[in-house]
Amino acid sequence: MAGVRAGAQMPHLSKMERVVVSMQDPDQGVKMRSQRLLITVIPHMVAGSDLVEWLIQKYCISEEEALHLGTLLVQHGYLYPLRDPRCLVLRPDDTPYRFQTPYFWTSTLWPATELDYAIYLAKKNIRKQGALVGHEKEHYGQLHRKINHAWDLVVTQAREQLRAAKQRRKGDRLVMACQEQTYWLVNRPPPGVPSVLEQGPERSSCTAGQAQMTKNIDFYKREMELCRKALGRARVKSSVCLEAYLKFSSQRELHDPIMSGCLPGNPWVTDDDTYWTMNAPSVAVPTKLRVERWGFSFQELLEDPVGRAHFMAFLGTEFSAENLSFWEACEELRHGGQAQVRAMVDAVYQQFLAPGAARWVNIDSRTMERTLEGLHQPHRYVLDDAQLHIYMLMKKDSYPRFLKSAAYKDLLAEAVIPPEAKKRVFPFMRKLPHSSPSPALLPAATAGGPECGEGGA
Amino acid sequence: MFQTTSSETSFQEISTAQLLFNVCRNLHQVAERVEALGQFVMKTRRTLKGHGNKVLCMDWCKDKRRIVSSSQDGKVIVWDSFTTNKEHAVTMPCTWVMACAYAPSGCAIACGGLDNKCSVYPLTFDKNENMAAKKKSVAMHTNYLSACSFTNSDMQILTASGDGTCALWDVESGQLLQSFHGHGADVLCLDLAPSETGNTFVSGGCDKKAMVWDMRSGQCVQAFETHESDINSVRYYPSGDAFASGSDDATCRLYDLRADREVAIYSKESIIFGASSVDFSLSGRLLFAGYNDYTINVWDVLKGSRVSILFGHENRVSTLRVSPDGTAFCSGSWDHTLRVWA
Numbered sequence: 170m171a172g173v174r175a176g177a178q179m180p181h182l183s184k185m186e187r188v189v190v191s192m193q194d195p196d197q198g199v200k201m202r203s204q205r206l207l208i209t210v211i212p213h214m215v216a217g218s219d220l221v222e223w224l225i226q227k228y229c230i231s232e233e234e235a236l237h238l239g240t241l242l243v244q245h246g247y248l249y250p251l252r253d254p255r256c257l258v259l260r261p262d263d264t265p266y267r268f269q270t271p272y273f274w275t276s277t278l279w280p281a282t283e284l285d286y287a288i289y290l291a292k293k294n295i296r297k298q299g300a301l302v303g304h305e306k307e308h309y310g311q312l313h314r315k316i317n318h319a320w321d322l323v324v325t326q327a328r329e330q331l332r333a334a335k336q337r338r339k340g341d342r343l344v345m346a347c348q349e350q351t352y353w354l355v356n357r358p359p360p361g362v363p364s365v366l367e368q369g370p371e372r373s374s375c376t377a378g379q380a381q382m383t384k385n386i387d388f389y390k391r392e393m394e395l396c397r398k399a400l401g402r403a404r405v406k407s408s409v410c411l412e413a414y415l416k417f418s419s420q421r422e423l424h425d426p427i428m429s430g431c432l433p434g435n436p437w438v439t440d441d442d443t444y445w446t447m448n449a450p451s452v453a454v455p456t457k458l459r460v461e462r463w464g465f466s467f468q469e470l471l472e473d474p475v476g477r478a479h480f481m482a483f484l485g486t487e488f489s490a491e492n493l494s495f496w497e498a499c500e501e502l503r504h505g506g507q508a509q510v511r512a513m514v515d516a517v518y519q520q521f522l523a524p525g526a527a528r529w530v531n532i533d534s535r536t537m538e539r540t541l542e543g544l545h546q547p548h549r550y551v552l553d554d555a556q557l558h559i560y561m562l563m564k565k566d567s568y569p570r571f572l573k574s575a576a577y578k579d580l581l582a583e584a585v586i587p588p589e590a591k592k593r594v595f596p597f598m599r600k601l602p603h604s605s606p607s608p609a610l611l612p613a614a615t616a617g618g619p620e621c622g623e624g625g626a
Numbered sequence: 627m628f629q630t631t632s633s634e635t636s637f638q639e640i641s642t643a644q645l646l647f648n649v650c651r652n653l654h655q656v657a658e659r660v661e662a663l664g665q666f667v668m669k670t671r672r673t674l675k676g677h678g679n680k681v682l683c684m685d686w687c688k689d690k691r692r693i694v695s696s697s698q699d700g701k702v703i704v705w706d707s708f709t710t711n712k713e714h715a716v717t718m719p720c721t722w723v724m725a726c727a728y729a730p731s732g733c734a735i736a737c738g739g740l741d742n743k744c745s746v747y748p749l750t751f752d753k754n755e756n757m758a759a760k761k762k763s764v765a766m767h768t769n770y771l772s773a774c775s776f777t778n779s780d781m782q783i784l785t786a787s788g789d790g791t792c793a794l795w796d797v798e799s800g801q802l803l804q805s806f807h808g809h810g811a812d813v814l815c816l817d818l819a820p821s822e823t824g825n826t827f828v829s830g831g832c833d834k835k836a837m838v839w840d841m842r843s844g845q846c847v848q849a850f851e852t853h854e855s856d857i858n859s860v861r862y863y864p865s866g867d868a869f870a871s872g873s874d875d876a877t878c879r880l881y882d883l884r885a886d887r888e889v890a891i892y893s894k895e896s897i898i899f900g901a902s903s904v905d906f907s908l909s910g911r912l913l914f915a916g917y918n919d920y921t922i923n924v925w926d927v928l929k930g931s932r933v934s935i936l937f938g939h940e941n942r943v944s945t946l947r948v949s950p951d952g953t954a955f956c957s958g959s960w961d962h963t964l965r966v967w968a
Contacts, residue, residue: 180855180874181918184898228896234935238896241919363941363960370722370740370770372812372832372856373788391808395849402848405884410867411656414910414928417865419660421909426953427668427968428909436691437671437954437968442708445690448951468822504779507796507803550842557823602709608689608732609749 179368182245182276188238189247192223193268199223204265206251209340214251214265221261236261245275245365246355254347257354267344273352275366281356284319287312289353291327304359420465424458433590440602447587450474457584464572467564479580483571484563491528492559492567495521499556503549514547522555532558653880653890657928663911666924666934671954672707672966681958682739683773683945687728690951694735695964696723702737704749707956707966714749716757725773729780736764736783738771744785746797765795772814775827784827784841786813792829794841806839808846815859821866828869830857836871836881850881852888859903863927864910870927872901878915878925892925894932903945908952916943916957922967938965 192199192215204214217239224235239259242248248266249257259266279285290309294301301309313320334342358364423429436442447456455475463470470476477493484490498521502513521530522540532540536558543551571577679699686693691708700721704714720741727736729746738744744765747757765771769788776783777794782803786792792806792813811832819826826847830836836857838848855874862869868882868889876897880890892913899919906913912933913925922936922943941960948955954968 181876181899184876188898224896228894230896231935233937234896237919237921237937238898241899370724370788372814373769388810391846395808395846399848399886402886404886407882407885407887407889408656410882410885411653411889413865413867414653414863415657415660418909418911418928421864422911425907425909425911426951427907427948427955428911431953435953435968436708437966442691444953445951466822468820471822500778504777504782506781506798507801508798553842560823604706604709604711605689605691607692607706607713607749607751608687609734610751 179276179278182274185242185245185247186271186274186276189242189268191227192220204251206265206343209343211251211265211267211340211344214267216262217250217260217264217266218262220248220259220266232261244355246273246351247275249347249351251347254350255354255359257351267347269351270348273348275355281353283312283316284323286353286357287316287319287323288326288330289349291323292331295327295331308357424462432587436602439590441590442603442605443587443590445605447585454583454585455580457581457586460577460580460584463577467568470568470571479576480568480571483574483576484567486576487567487570489567491521491530492563494528495530496556496559496563499552499559502552503556505549507549510549511547514544514551517552518544530555530559531562653928654930657930660928662929662931663926663933668924668934668936668967670938670965671968672710674705674707674710674964674966675962676703676705676712677701677962677964679962680941680960681944681962681964682722682724683726683737684947684956684958684964685726685728686947686949686956687732688730688950689732690949690953692728692732693956693964694726694728694737695945695958696726696737696739697962698722702726702735702747704735705964707964713751714757716747716761718745722770725771725785727774727776727783729776730778731780734780736774736776738765738774738785740770742767742769742771742787742789744771744774744783744795746783762797762800764797764800765793766800767791767793769812772812773816775816775818777818778824784816784818786816786829788812790831792816792827792839804841804844806844806846808837808839808849809833809835812856814857817860817862817869819862819866820864824866828860828862830860830871830873832856834873836860836869838883848883848886850888852879853877855900858900861905864906864908870904870906870913872904872915874900874918876900876917878904878913880913880927890927890930892923892930892932894923897923899942902943903947903957905946905948905955907948907955914946914948914955916946916959918942920959920961922946922957936967939963 199215200219201213201215203210203212220239221232221235224238225232236259243257243259247269249269251265251267290305294309355365426435431444433443434441436444451474463476470480481490481493484493498517505513520526521528532555536554540555677697679697681695681697684693684695691706692704693707694704696702698721700718700723702716702718702723703712705712720739723737723739725738734746734748736744736746743763746762746764748760750757764783765785767787767789771785771787773786774783781797783795783797790809790811790813793802794804796803809831813829813831816827816829825841826838828836828838834851834853834855834857836850837846840847853873853875857871857873859872860869867884868880870878870880872878876899877891877893878901879888882889899917901915901917903916904913911927913927914922916922920939920942923932924934926933939959939961943957943959945958946955954966956964956966958964
């Protein structure tokens with residue numbers, strides 16, 4: 170059962186196995202050769218460099234990536250080196266490697282028990298006449314104490330397996346010992362080597378029992394509902410959607426620091442935070458790119474505090490600033506604390522919706538009626554319809570006018586284009602990156618939560 | 627009329643499928659005319675060392691330089707990653723802190739994991755105050771917390787859990803505002819939509835499904851099920867019209883919300899380990915994905931090709947986020963370190 174569960178959580182193991190199997194293909198696989206080790210000849214070996222070359226050719230990847238992938242195969246025990254077998258690394262030279270037998274493949278995920286490990290160590294101990302070293306010696310001692318009651322079984326099994334092995338040819342014996350050693354290096358890695366089997370906290374989905382439980386009537390009812398919704402949903406043509414990505418990405422390319430760099434320079438690269446100072450949330454003179462972005466979408470304009478302030482000023486000249494204020498108040502309600510909901514709804518009603526209100530907003534009668542009705546049972550979404558109406562009004566009407574206005578054109582003209590920072594002549598004279606005050610220290614000037622006051626300022 | 631032989635049925639099925647395949651074009655075909663990207667060089671610019679165990683999650687502060695990170699040993703650290711100074715540290719009473727988030731104001735952090743809870747810690751520089759003393763326990767699930775995120779303000783938190791549900795909480799009172807049921811297994815990740823009238827988020831889980839939810843009603847609005855294994859990470863495309871997902875099946879996929887289907891797959895035969903974490907560059911042209919084979923692959927979102935592979939981490943990459951202004955991205959790994967790349 171453990172094998173099934175873990176297997177589902179480790180799809181990369183079966184993929185690794187497919188790689189290893191194709192490596193052993195007689196026609197398309199890695200070149201095999203025999204290698205002389207002391208007095209025995211071991212067949213079916215591959216050289217590290219041949220493995221890397223094969224990976225490069227097969228997957229069209231660089232040498233670095235091939236070496237990395239090959240190393241992972243070795244670390245997961247699918248290949249083992251015959252020279253220095255304790256070290257599961259891939260050397261891109263003539264170091265010989267062999268393919269692990271499927272019996273010991275990591276994906277079998279046998280629960281490598283203490284008993285099995287004890288038998289393995291006992292065999293080693295007997296063979297080396299008590300000369301186990303390092304962590305293996307430590308583990309052997311621990312196991313001896315822990316499963317002392319079964320120790321006779323351990324020793325008997327060990328002796329039996331060694332006796333059976335002696336009946337094989339020396340070459341086979343060597344190979345089997347290496348295979349087993351690799352298995353244990355993966356399942357009981359030496360200290361300092363991270364375990365490739367570790368997966369993090371268990372995900373209960375993989376247990377068959379859980380899966381059975383959830384597929385009940387409710388589950389299928391929900392599935393049916395989802396399908397029904399999907400059938401009725403209005404879809405946009407794929408071609409329209411896909412074109413939108415092309416347009417969006419090309420419009421934003423110059424505004425993407427990773428794609429196009431940023432002026433005067435990327436702080437992470439130059440250690441100079443001027444770029445951040447020049448683009449601070451409430452800077453006096455915004456940069457040209459920033460002002461341009463306000464023209465990309467209404468959302469971009471509103472999300473930028475400087476942009477929003479200028480838009481508010483513009484609305485003031487058109488005597489419709491109460492629209493934006495109303496929208497802001499609704500946002501505060503939607504994202505505010507639960508305890509403040511009632512009071513906020515009241516305040517918004519008094520200021521913007523009540524007949525004769527100081528900053529009355531012009532909403533169509535149907536929406537107004539629905540909203541006023543909903544105010545009897547105030548909740549944080551009660552103003553959503555009205556908010557959306559006003560938002561669309563600003564977006565379709567005021568926003569396009571703003572973009573065409575003299576005010577906006579002036580902002581574009583006055584906007585700053587930072588010069589590219591001069592490359593420092595003496596690269597070793599690195600400026601230490603400036604520290605900046607944590608937002609948690611600043612007084613609650615910007616739109617933030619009530620928690621900000623506790624910043625110990 | 628109703629009885630067809632099996633071979634006739636399969637012929638009909640194949641024809642229909644072929645027709646659909648030719649009609650439903652994918653992003654890479656449409657993007658053929660787009661210019662290919664040139665040489666791509668990104669290097670580690672900062673290495674943050676200080677965690678004593680696997681780094682599991684990280685999040686950026688809106689100030690574009692501070693980050694919060696959490697690890698297996700229960701430590702949650704706030705860094706100014708530009709100077710690499712540690713500014714705050716908290717030890718949680720549980721191990722495997724798999725989720726952490728920075729509040730929009732920059733004045734608090736949220737985190738949780740095997741304790742099944744999400745707790746909010748106000749950040750204080752007062753040396754006399756113990757951060758743990760002001761801790762607020764907000765969310766309560768019946769299994770591990772896998773992801774958390776503040777909404778537009780410090781006052782609401784969205785959580786995802788191994789108990790198969792997501793939930794929206796009021797931070798001040800700890801009240802459950804809305805719960806989201808529908809996943810058939812552990813929910814592993816979530817992301818809030820950047821939509822202007824925004825009230826949706828997407829979640830991904832062990833049931834191989836990515837589900838889009840209406841925060842108001844708690845209903846699932848759309849669902850996508852094309853991955854072959856657990857979905858570890860979901861992230862919206864900057865326009866909000868699509869989202870990407872990273873999965874244990876070693877692929878990343880792009881799902882379009884308006885077309886209601888998968889429109890791109892990012893995979894390569896040589897990539898066989900699961901993708902643990904994905905994020906877009908600011909323009910949405912690049913998709914950065916951290917993998918369990920210790921690497922980060924950079925994908926051309928439009929063309930579907932892999933632009934670059936970044937080596938450096940010595941164990942699996944568990945978390946990856948692009949900074950708020952898109953100047954860099956940060957990756958956290960089981961090798962105990964975080965790296966900022968630019």
